[in-house]
Amino acid sequence: xxxxxxxxTVLEVRGDVIRLGIxxxxxxQVHREEVYRELQAANQEAASPSEDxxxxxxxxxxxxxxxx
Amino acid sequence: MVMxxxxxxxxxxxxxxxxxxxxxxxTLPTIELVHPMPGFPGHRRFVLVRLDEDGLLYAxxxxxxPDLRFLVVPPLAFFPDYAPEIDDETMQxxxxxDPERVLILLVVTAGESATDATANLMAPVLVDQVNRRAVQxxxxxxxxPVRASLTS
Numbered sequence: 001x002x003x004x005x006x007x008x009t010v011l012e013v014r015g016d017v018i019r020l021g022i023x024x025x026x027x028x029q030v031h032r033e034e035v036y037r038e039l040q041a042a043n044q045e046a047a048s049p050s051e052d053x054x055x056x057x058x059x060x061x062x063x064x065x066x067x068x
Numbered sequence: 069m070v071m072x073x074x075x076x077x078x079x080x081x082x083x084x085x086x087x088x089x090x091x092x093x094x095t096l097p098t099i100e101l102v103h104p105m106p107g108f109p110g111h112r113r114f115v116l117v118r119l120d121e122d123g124l125l126y127a128x129x130x131x132x133x134p135d136l137r138f139l140v141v142p143p144l145a146f147f148p149d150y151a152p153e154i155d156d157e158t159m160q161x162x163x164x165x166d167p168e169r170v171l172i173l174l175v176v177t178a179g180e181s182a183t184d185a186t187a188n189l190m191a192p193v194l195v196d197q198v199n200r201r202a203v204q205x206x207x208x209x210x211x212x213p214v215r216a217s218l219t220s
Contacts, residue, residue: 039191040107042214046177053178060182061124
């Protein structure tokens, strides 16, 4: 256990592979670190694009027939 | 599918000026993230601002820091087959039992040129349209890409 309410369980051991189960209260999010880090990086890259980038994208997404 | 632009009773919900050509909505309902987005701890209150007339492009803008915004798109027009499975825990987190209430938005990375734009299919932002709670779900194990081309 980690603290009072996080439970770590070994679900399976097969060769070099160990599967872990982590049970935690809903207020604590559990993610694999590499997944979480990739999302952090992706969000940081996505955050606050320039006005130009937004305008270009809006232009590109405008349906060919529906533009002014 | 679009969040109703109902007037909010909170006077601080003003949205910063939008670029020319977009319909500026000055008061929008605040969306509260139940967990901050990865990489942006401390940012929990957002508003959704439509950026084009067709409803294809929105800005998910921090209500506390107008300099922070994410471009988001509804998936349907870009990824018609996209139907992420929302697990029970996420539904409970949002306080929803009806999946129809949940608006799905994909975070877009604009890229160098518009054709480089990608959308994050692995971590959609889910918004309950009734209570306005939201979370960026992490669909671990789904095999869905974090960067899927938006335009090809």
